Amino acid sequence: MNLNKKFAVMLCCAAIAAGAVAQTESQLKRAAQGKTGASPDEVVSFKSDVPYTEAVKSLGELWKKFAGKIVIDRSSLKTSEKQIGVNIQVMYWKDAFDLILRQNGLWYNQFDEHVEIVSVGEVQAAAAQQSVTGATPAGAQISDVGGQQAVAKVDSGEYYAGQREITISSVFLEIDRTKLAQSGISFSIFRGRGLNLGIEFTGANNISTPILGATLNPSDPRLAVDVSAALAIFESEQLGNVLARPQITVRSGSFARLQSGTDFSTKTRDFSQNLVETFYHTGTILNVSPKYFKYNDLEFVTLNYKIERSSPTIGDVSTIISITDASGALSLLNGEESFVGGLYSNQETVTREGIPLLKDLPWWVFGLRYLFGYDATSVSKKELIVLMKAELVPTLETRAADKSTPAKNILQDKINEFEKDRQKRNVKKD
Numbered sequence: 208m209n210l211n212k213k214f215a216v217m218l219c220c221a222a223i224a225a226g227a228v229a230q231t232e233s234q235l236k237r238a239a240q241g242k243t244g245a246s247p248d249e250v251v252s253f254k255s256d257v258p259y260t261e262a263v264k265s266l267g268e269l270w271k272k273f274a275g276k277i278v279i280d281r282s283s284l285k286t287s288e289k290q291i292g293v294n295i296q297v298m299y300w301k302d303a304f305d306l307i308l309r310q311n312g313l314w315y316n317q318f319d320e321h322v323e324i325v326s327v328g329e330v331q332a333a334a335a336q337q338s339v340t341g342a343t344p345a346g347a348q349i350s351d352v353g354g355q356q357a358v359a360k361v362d363s364g365e366y367y368a369g370q371r372e373i374t375i376s377s378v379f380l381e382i383d384r385t386k387l388a389q390s391g392i393s394f395s396i397f398r399g400r401g402l403n404l405g406i407e408f409t410g411a412n413n414i415s416t417p418i419l420g421a422t423l424n425p426s427d428p429r430l431a432v433d434v435s436a437a438l439a440i441f442e443s444e445q446l447g448n449v450l451a452r453p454q455i456t457v458r459s460g461s462f463a464r465l466q467s468g469t470d471f472s473t474k475t476r477d478f479s480q481n482l483v484e485t486f487y488h489t490g491t492i493l494n495v496s497p498k499y500f501k502y503n504d505l506e507f508v509t510l511n512y513k514i515e516r517s518s519p520t521i522g523d524v525s526t527i528i529s530i531t532d533a534s535g536a537l538s539l540l541n542g543e544e545s546f547v548g549g550l551y552s553n554q555e556t557v558t559r560e561g562i563p564l565l566k567d568l569p570w571w572v573f574g575l576r577y578l579f580g581y582d583a584t585s586v587s588k589k590e591l592i593v594l595m596k597a598e599l600v601p602t603l604e605t606r607a608a609d610k611s612t613p614a615k616n617i618l619q620d621k622i623n624e625f626e627k628d629r630q631k632r633n634v635k636k637d
Contacts, residue, residue, distance in 0.1 A: 249273065251303050251481050253295040259284050262291050262307055263324070265477050269300040270322060272484075280324045282313050371459045371499040372600040373508055377593055379450040379467060379491050380438065384551070384588040387446050396546055396592075404544045404594070450491055450591075456600060459499040467491045471519055473526060489517045489528060497597060508597045510537045516550050516591050531591070539597040550591035557584050 249269070253262055263285075267278035293310045295303045308314055308324065316323045387393070396404055441447035451467035468490010477483050492515040497508050513534040520527045531550045539545060559566055559580055566580025601609075 248482065248484070249300050250297055251295065251300050251479065252297055253291060253293075253303065253307075253479055255292055255294045256290050257479065259287065259289050259291050259307070259311060261478060265479065265481070265483075266300055266304045266307075268483060270304075273300070274322075275320075276317070277321045278324065279321050282324050282326055284311060284313070285324075368603050371602065372456050373459060373497040373499060374454065374456045374598045374600055375463065375465075375495050375497060375510075376452075376454045376596045376598070377465065377493055378438070378452050379493075380441070380447060380592045380594065381450050382441065382447040382590045382592060383445075384590050385586075390444070390446070396548070404546060453493070457495065457497055459497065462494070462496045465493040465495070468517075471521075471526075487519070487528065489519050491516055491591070493593065495595075499599065506541055506599060508539050508541070508599070510539055510595070510597055511535075512537070512547070512595070514547055514550065514591075514593050516552060518552075537595075541599045542596070544594060544596045546592060546594045548590060548592040550593075552589050552591070554587045554589060555584055556587065557582055559583075 251266070251269070263278065263280055270276050270278050289311070291307050291310060293306060295306065298306070304315075312327050313324055314327055316325060438449055442449070451465075453465040453467065455463050455465060457463040466488060468488070470486050470488055472484050472486045474482060474484050492513075494513040494515075496511040498511075500507055500509065511534075513532065515530060515532040517528055517530040517532075520529065529552070531552055533547055533550060535547070537545050560583045561580025565575055565578075568576045568579075570576060
């Protein structure tokens with residue numbers, strides 16, 4: 208019986224010593240990086256009976272928040288109900304992550320955008336293979352994983368040099384459908400013979416307005432249609448406004464996100480009573496993922512998109528997010544335009560109506576404000592239309608070849624023209 212107690216005490220001491228060593232190593236690494244302390248949001252605590260999956264999920268949120276990386280668990284414990292088996296008291300989140308993995312015979316490899324949890328056996332096999340070959344594959348990253356070295360393969364420069372880039376241009380146009388219906392005007396967006404879109408305004412015969420009969424036809428396929436005229440019509444007649452004109456260049460197969468709005472956060476506590484701050488994106492959001500294809504001589508782009516229009520309403524008890532979204536996929540030629548519409552939202556506005564001055568009296572003045580005024584609620588129905596255009600960017604080889612040709616300095620040319628005109632005027636005066 209005494210032997211069992213002594214053995215249990217020895218195991219506890221060994222576990223405490225291992226945790227202290229792991230924490231000391233992590234502290235030394237952070238000190239080498241110039242970081243000696245941690246903020247309260249970066250400190251966590253876990254009991255030994257916390258499930259492994261829950262602990263990794265909670266620490267994964269901190270990886271995403273502080274390091275900008277997601278955690279991918281490829282170990283055999285991701286579907287098990289095993290507990291972490293170690294008590295963690297007020298420890299830096301990355302130290303806790305290292306200690307939990309060490310305790311369960313796991314480790315991780317770091318990539319540019321994610322962290323991959325693997326078994327120690329895979330790490331040792333990768334290190335053994337490297338020691339046998341005596342060389343590291345080209346384009347590989349070596350990461351120190353708890354005394355071992357593992358090879359993390361990354362894409363080579365040759366791969367990226369062959370990737371095409373795509374420029375996504377978009378216009379977020381918000382139309383006031385209520386004012387449009389009151390004015391008796393309607394419009395339609397159509398596709399012409401070329402790659403661009405056209406906008407046509409129509410109305411009743413007894414309505415007189417300068418925008419009726421104005422049609423913006425698509426121009427030649429070699430030119431981009433000028434939609435500024437149509438947008439100016441909407442804004443001049445107060446029928447709508449342009450929210451944003453984002454433009455971004457994306458590598459084929461990559462993800463891009465365009466947002467015009469604000470972020471807000473809520474603070475909650477997880478199962479370990481750690482304070483977690485969660486951020487939510489609101490506003491007008493466009494997520495795109497274009498991919499370049501070539502079939503014979505035909506070059507085109509497939510565009511996966513998701514459009515979202517959201518706005519938060521902060522209440523006393525909870526926060527409500529009103530969301531209107533649409534998602535889909537398009538196939539576009541180089542320079543072709545398309546649009547997504549039908550994202551409706553209702554905006555309520557409360558105004559005070561009635562007899563001037565009297566309607567705005569305080570309530571304690573004999574209640575006259577209720578006799579001479581009232582609160583009027585008006586609902587404005589709005590539609591969000593998103594115009595999108597995809598253009599292929601020249602390859603790296605083409606851009607490198609263009610560097611040999613000196614760029615035209617437009618400003619200097621204008622200065623030279625002005626100088627020549629000035630000299631001519633001086634000659635005439637003489």
